Amino acid sequence: MDAAQPSFASLTWRQYRLERRMFWRNPSAAFFNFMLPLVLLALFGAVFSGNQEDLDVIVPGIAGMSVVSTTFSALAYNVTAMRELGVLKRMRGTPIPSGAFLLGIAGHAITNTAMQMVLITVAGKLFFGVDWPSDVGEMVVFVVLGVVCFSSLGVALSHVIPNNESAPAYVNAIFLPLIIVSGVFYDAADVPSFLAGVAEALPLTHLIDGLSAAMVTGSGIGDQLSSIGVIVAWTILGVALAIRGFSWEARRS
Amino acid sequence: MSSSEFAIEVRGLRKSYGDLEAVRGLDFSVRRGEVYGLLGPNGAGKTTTVEILEGYRERTAGEVAVLGYDPQLRDRELRSRVGIVLQSSGIYRHVKVREVLEHFAGLYPDPREVDEVIELAGLRGKEQARTRTLSGGQLRRLDFALALIGDPELIFLDEPTTGFDPAARRGAWDTIRSLKALGKTVLLTTHYLDEAQVLADRVAIIKDGRILVEGAPGELGVGSGSVRYRVAWRNGSGLLNQQETDDPTTFLHELTSAALARGEKLDSLSVSRPTLEDVYLELTA
Numbered sequence: 001m002d003a004a005q006p007s008f009a010s011l012t013w014r015q016y017r018l019e020r021r022m023f024w025r026n027p028s029a030a031f032f033n034f035m036l037p038l039v040l041l042a043l044f045g046a047v048f049s050g051n052q053e054d055l056d057v058i059v060p061g062i063a064g065m066s067v068v069s070t071t072f073s074a075l076a077y078n079v080t081a082m083r084e085l086g087v088l089k090r091m092r093g094t095p096i097p098s099g100a101f102l103l104g105i106a107g108h109a110i111t112n113t114a115m116q117m118v119l120i121t122v123a124g125k126l127f128f129g130v131d132w133p134s135d136v137g138e139m140v141v142f143v144v145l146g147v148v149c150f151s152s153l154g155v156a157l158s159h160v161i162p163n164n165e166s167a168p169a170y171v172n173a174i175f176l177p178l179i180i181v182s183g184v185f186y187d188a189a190d191v192p193s194f195l196a197g198v199a200e201a202l203p204l205t206h207l208i209d210g211l212s213a214a215m216v217t218g219s220g221i222g223d224q225l226s227s228i229g230v231i232v233a234w235t236i237l238g239v240a241l242a243i244r245g246f247s248w249e250a251r252r253s
Numbered sequence: 254m255s256s257s258e259f260a261i262e263v264r265g266l267r268k269s270y271g272d273l274e275a276v277r278g279l280d281f282s283v284r285r286g287e288v289y290g291l292l293g294p295n296g297a298g299k300t301t302t303v304e305i306l307e308g309y310r311e312r313t314a315g316e317v318a319v320l321g322y323d324p325q326l327r328d329r330e331l332r333s334r335v336g337i338v339l340q341s342s343g344i345y346r347h348v349k350v351r352e353v354l355e356h357f358a359g360l361y362p363d364p365r366e367v368d369e370v371i372e373l374a375g376l377r378g379k380e381q382a383r384t385r386t387l388s389g390g391q392l393r394r395l396d397f398a399l400a401l402i403g404d405p406e407l408i409f410l411d412e413p414t415t416g417f418d419p420a421a422r423r424g425a426w427d428t429i430r431s432l433k434a435l436g437k438t439v440l441l442t443t444h445y446l447d448e449a450q451v452l453a454d455r456v457a458i459i460k461d462g463r464i465l466v467e468g469a470p471g472e473l474g475v476g477s478g479s480v481r482y483r484v485a486w487r488n489g490s491g492l493l494n495q496q497e498t499d500d501p502t503t504f505l506h507e508l509t510s511a512a513l514a515r516g517e518k519l520d521s522l523s524v525s526r527p528t529l530e531d532v533y534l535e536l537t538a
Contacts, residue, residue, distance in 0.1 A: 003363035005329060014359050018348070025347040085343030090399070093307060095333040096360045249309075 015104025037066040059124040061184035064208035067146040070112040075154030134218035142210035152238030159245030203234040260438040266315035277462035290453035298462040336400035340411040346385040361403035374398035487520040
């Protein structure tokens with residue numbers, strides 16, 4: 001009767017472990033969240049092979065895209081699926097604090113981001129002639145900023161998605177234009193000015209700029225303050241929308 | 254810890270959604286260790302009421318105490334002492350039955366043994382099955398198991414056997430009876446009147462957000478004049494007769510005296526009390 005409640009940290013860890021275990025049991029999710037960026041890196045790396053300038057663009061570009069796919073896309077899918085399946089409502093009826101539950105899920109997504117960053121960095125060094133990151137600390141700062149920003153935007157997007165079946169359409173309608181406009185595959189400076197203007201307003205462009213500085217050019221974090229500002233602004237918007245529209249119950253009910 | 258005799262107390266409960274009044278002033282109490290049934294047609298306000306008690310919805314007016322707590326404050330202590338079987342709710346698809354039970358057990362301060370719960374819910378032999386391979390009935394048993402894993406004092410069952418075949422329903426009934434034997438309090442909503450008749454100590458019939466009648470299922474409506482006894486017999490030519498009456502004593506006396514005077518036997522003579530179904534249909538029609 002008087003047994004103590006499990007601690008917040010242990011519950012977060014428990015939820016995190018369950019998410020990890022389920023992730024590897026679901027090959028399609030594992031593929032889209034994890035393998036796709038690596039496949040793209042291999043393909044574009046082959047296309048640009050021998051042209052170091054292009055390779056120097058594609059490696060941080062794919063790293064930025066991976067931050068988006070492992071957090072924004074994955075959480076938009078995951079939160080929508082759990083909401084529509086009724087998992088969120090069921091969890092709400094148990095004693096687990098909402099914060100511990102959501103942190104466990106976010107932690108799972110962030111683990112994928114971290115693994116992805118390591119793999120891309122190693123692949124860049126081994127296969128594409130991109131040296132080890134000149135400033136690992138700066139890279140970590142930008143990855144963390146990107147993760148928080150795109151996680152909150154992913155949760156916010158899930159509020160707009162009406163059901164599971166339409167989730168890929170919503171996610172891709174944003175994800176695909178975003179990665180093209182933001183300069184994942186080419187230098188964003190080379191595009192027509194109207195597109196460059198759009199790109200300047202988007203957080204991924206600035207995340208890629210920051211990752212490029214950390215991984216390739218070696219330009220210090222002091223030169224990236226405006227990029228940090230844009231990412232933080234999107235984060236504030238994302239967090240506000242994520243909290244505001246959150247629903248534990250399926251739309252269909 | 255409230256030591257009140259009641260697990261649930263509801264006074265003047267109201268809930269509106271915009272202009273729609275789903276619940277219009279409910280009063281009822283559920284004793285500890287009791288199985289209490291909420292009956293009523295679709296849209297009567299059963300699920301709204303139960304979801305307020307479970308802490309999913311906020312009430313518009315009235316007072317509610319569940320194990321002494323106000324459920325809409327969502328106290329963690331309260332949530333670890335109740336178990337919930339929702340009308341419909343899903344579960345992760347890529348886990349095994351035993352895994353998901355172990356996971357949920359870890360969320361509670363003092364859970365039941367996983368094996369014991371598997372046995373109680375009738376999931377023996379399915380421990381290693383992935384949840385996405387389970388049938389509808391098996392998933393419902395998993396719902397039961399997940400509601401019981403925290404060893405709750407109070408269990409909410411919202412239409413727990415809807416869609417079950419007859420054998421599966423009997424199985425679920427056995428589970429609910431064992432909960433009662435363990436001293437648990439159960440709040441049950443159901444469409445099936447036989448289910449309420451068999452399982453519930455007391456029932457309330459709700460319509461349009463109000464309680465129409467409350468009492469033990471076998472005694473409901475009797476004496477209120479709204480529902481009558483039914484007397485049936487065969488007359489001398491073998492024809493089956495039926496008559497409803499408020500006063501079976503007098504009616505039988507007259508019927509049998511007349512038959513004796515004619516030297517007739519009344520074959521197949523029977524007097525039936527109104528069933529819960531009779532009362533229900535009379536009141537909710």
